[in-house]
Amino acid sequence: MQLRTFRAIQNSEPKAIFIACGDPRFQDAFEQFHLEALNLKNGDFIPIRNGGGPTPLAHPNTLPSRCKWMIRQIKFYCQKFSSIDRTILVAHKNCGYYA
Numbered sequence: 001m002q003l004r005t006f007r008a009i010q011n012s013e014p015k016a017i018f019i020a021c022g023d024p025r026f027q028d029a030f031e032q033f034h035l036e037a038l039n040l041k042n043g044d045f046i047p048i049r050n051g052g053g054p055t056p057l058a059h060p061n062t063l064p065s066r067c068k069w070m071i072r073q074i075k076f077y078c079q080k081f082s083s084i085d086r087t088i089l090v091a092h093k094n095c096g097y098y099a
Contacts, residue, residue: 009043013083016040017074019057020090021097022049030090038088045088046077052097054089 018040020030034040048070050056056066078084 012043012081014044014046014077014081015083015085016045017048017077017084017087018045018090019048019054019070019087021053021092021095022051023092023095026092029092033090034088046081046084048073052095053091055091055097057089 016038018030018034020026034045038045050066050070054070056063056070060067074087
């Protein structure tokens with residue numbers, strides 16, 4: 001197996017955390033949203049993708065371990081990158097997680 005390297009974004013100062021669903025049907029829409037509506041390009045935000053996106057934050061009693069995990073992630077990134085000034089929560093229509 002040949003070792004390959006890929007370009008990294010140097011000295012990134014992300015402005016936001018972007019929490020969205022991991023459903024592959026909507027990844028292009030999420031990318032278009034953060035680029036066109038929010039004017040955030042890769043490196044300007046930290047993506048967190050999981051089934052249902054931000055749902056665990058709305059249900060801390062029903063989904064306690066997932067909620068705690070997500071809060072820990074948000075706190076970690078906010079401590080690591082002082083440039084973060086917002087968290088963006090994104091949902092989409094017909095999410096299978098809500099069924």
